Amino acid sequence: MAAPNPLKNPQFEFKSLLLLVLAASLLFALILWPFFGAICWAVFIAIVFWPMHQRFLEGSHGRKNMAALASLTVILLIVILPMAMVIASITSEASVLVEKMRSGQIQLGTYFERAIAVLPEWARSMLERFGMTDLGLLQRKLLAALSSSGQVLTSRVVGIGQVTLDFIVAFFVMLYMLFFLFRDGEQLSQSIARAIPLHPQHTRRLLTQFATVVRATVKGNIVVALVQGTLGGVAFWVLGLTGAMLWGAVMALLSLLPAVGAAMVWGPVALYFFFTGALVKGIGLTLWGALAIGLVDNVLRPILVGKDTRMPDYLVLVATLGGIVVFGLNGFVIGPVIAAIFLVSWEMLASARQQAHIPPT
Incomplete structure (x- = not known):
């Protein structure tokens, strides 16, 4: 009786096919990178x-x-x-x-001197310890860094x-x-669903969660950022600050980061108004930033994103920052999507293990 051919082993053929698919996928990803x-x-x-x-x-x-x-x-x-x-x-x-x-x-020097003069004594002493009160020294350090x-x-x-x-x-x-x-999206999604080596129920849930998080992140974050940036730019324009549209764009960009957002721009400006004695402008900007700009995130985001896709704020913040560091500006969408898929995959694994331990009735 002839010995079986090891090359005709089904397991060997499947492993070879899997290796070929992985190699081709890596090379294809390298081409698309x-x-x-x-x-x-x-x-x-x-x-x-x-x-x-x-x-x-x-x-x-x-x-x-x-x-x-x-x-x-x-x-x-x-x-x-x-x-x-x-x-x-x-x-x-x-x-x-x-x-x-x-x-x-x-004249940035005038603004800098005013801000230093109105600071408390302990704050000025701390800045002097680090050499942050000498505008000339700061300018020389900046020029040295630029020249290098x-x-x-x-x-x-x-x-x-x-x-x-x-x-x-x-x-x-x-x-x-x-x-x-747009033209072939439905057929493409069906092909991807057939190719994913998971249970059809898990595949549907994974693809649905991916589409939901992408739609919620892009629609929610971008709309909220545009609204907050517009409100901040209008406030700066009313107060007579130079470059209102530019600072509004900066606020819109920072609004992509949850929990901090636009307050990183209008907050220091409001503090400057308070320190320099412009109390009306400081109070007005603070109220506008806290009530109008700040509440946009709490009002619009739940409407646009929805409660089903709402992740913890700390997870969204870490995922967004990490995604921006790794993928650049695209990371503000990719980061939360990866975090959502991470949560869903572990939840599906826990559910599958739980069902495997349930004795049949």
Whole structure:
């Protein structure tokens, strides 16, 4: 009797196939890595605007190409184009602010001396111990740091053109991917569900949680950040502060961080008003920041995000900060999504173990 061929062993064939799939997946991920951010944002935007695309699909009587093109056009008109205009305005305002600082219209030294003069004695002594009260010394340290990093900055200026080209390419890759995600998203999600080696119930729950958290994070965080940034910019404009739109954009960006957010900008400004004797402005800004800007997070976020996807604030903060450190600006979405999948996967594992120990009736 002939000995069995070890190469025809089903276990060996399955392990070989698994090794091939893992190797091909790693190489494919390596190829896609340069466009990781573009692909992520294409997926995020497709998930957020999927209900709108479904209405376009019903209105076009099932014509997928027409519905995908209509969804992409609406996103360009109501999201991307206004965002580009706001970014251009913020850049222009930032350049004007820098020019005023250079020309002496805005004298940081005067503001610095006023803030130091109104501080309590213990605070001034603490700052003097660290050499933080001498504006000239601080300026010399800043110039020394800039001069030491001048070569690095000069070398990076050469790469500005390459960075701009990479951004343009990534932007068009995102739009291209977004069109096909709208057109073939349903079939693609079904293929992913079939390929995931989990129980169908666990697969459905995992994919549903992924889509829910992405939709809630993008919709909730971005809308809350825009509202808080707008309210902060309006407050700064009413108070006559220079660069109100710029500081509003900074507040919107910081609003992506839960628990701290926009208060990192308007809080020090309110303290400066109090220290310099502008009590009316200080009280007004504090009330506006605490009541209007601060309550936006407590009122809008539960409506946009929902209670079912609400994670603990400390977990959201850590996941958001960690995601930004690892993935850059994309991390404010990727971080909470990874945290949510982490919680769901461990919960499914605990549930499966519990069911395995229940004796049959």
